[in-house]
Amino acid sequence: MHRSGFVNIIGRPNAGKSTLMNALVGERMSIITAKPQTTRHRIIGLLSGEDFQIVFSDTPGVIKDPAYKMQEAMNRFVDSTFEDADMMLFVVGADEEYEDDDPIVQQLSNSKAPVYLILNKIDLSDQATIIKQIETWQNRLNLAGIFPIAALHKQGTDGLLKTVIENLPEGPAYYPKDQLTDRPERFFVSEIIREKILENYHQEIPYSVEVGVESFKETKTKKGDDLIRIRAEIYVMRPTQKSIIIGKGGSSIKQLGTDARKALETFLETKVFLDLHVKVRDNWRDDDQWLKRFGY
Ligand SMILES: Nc1nc2c(ncn2[C@@H]2O[C@H](COP(=O)(O)OP(=O)(O)OP(=O)(O)O)[C@@H](O)[C@H]2O)c(=O)[nH]1
């Protein structure tokens, strides 16, 4: 018998959803940073075996009061996962607190697919808190299972994976078995650059930025080694943000370029030449056409 299904990972920003998906898939798929709202799209990670295929979806953290259209789009990606889920993995930080009437709780209580509570970051918590969380969530939701884990340390993730596979419905492989994701390489290139922007800049900058890969060319160095030339645009919302990205005498963008190039070389396993440009797109986060172009 062959099993397959959509296993959708949801939760608040920063709960550890992307860390969990990467741990389960065993690949560095979604970008991870310490800043909330790192993930902005629904990203598929595939894990296949001889007799199973799991289609994981990593999603943006649910935003309670969206302040601009991009955040509304991020929430819509989460809503879409309720439509096709065979299993919901609801990730909650061990020290995170929810109110009984939180919209996510409401949504999950109406879920057609079974809901598993993933209590993450137990390495940062204590036994009493974990036990209390389990009791609280058992009263709040009709749960198919509860897994206290530390995704970052792959603690408890093997047991979770075993349960996921055992509870997949019977079904065919939806994707070729050697495929890892539904996204093209360019998407991951732009995400890696955005990850470095999240790491290198502060306050509103990470949330005002989008990255577009304008060109991606496989060439050779003079010596004949493989080289990938990437030209990417960094879109900001205002001219002041452009000067922050560039920094005094170009120092900040130079550092960004170096950090991003190194990460891209690791990801692509070749030498990379990275050319970054900054452009202002007035208030793109609230502009339907720009959002569409950026895939929201
Ligand atoms: N100590 C500890 N940190 C963790 C664990 N899992 C994730 N983290 C950290 O928590 C932060 C957020 O992790 P992400 O995986 O990006 O969280 P996310 O839920 O995908 O966040 P968004 O994409 O913003 O919604 C990162 O700094 C992770 O390293 C864990 O089990 N233990």
Ligand SMILES: [Mg+2]
């Ligand atoms: Mg994420």
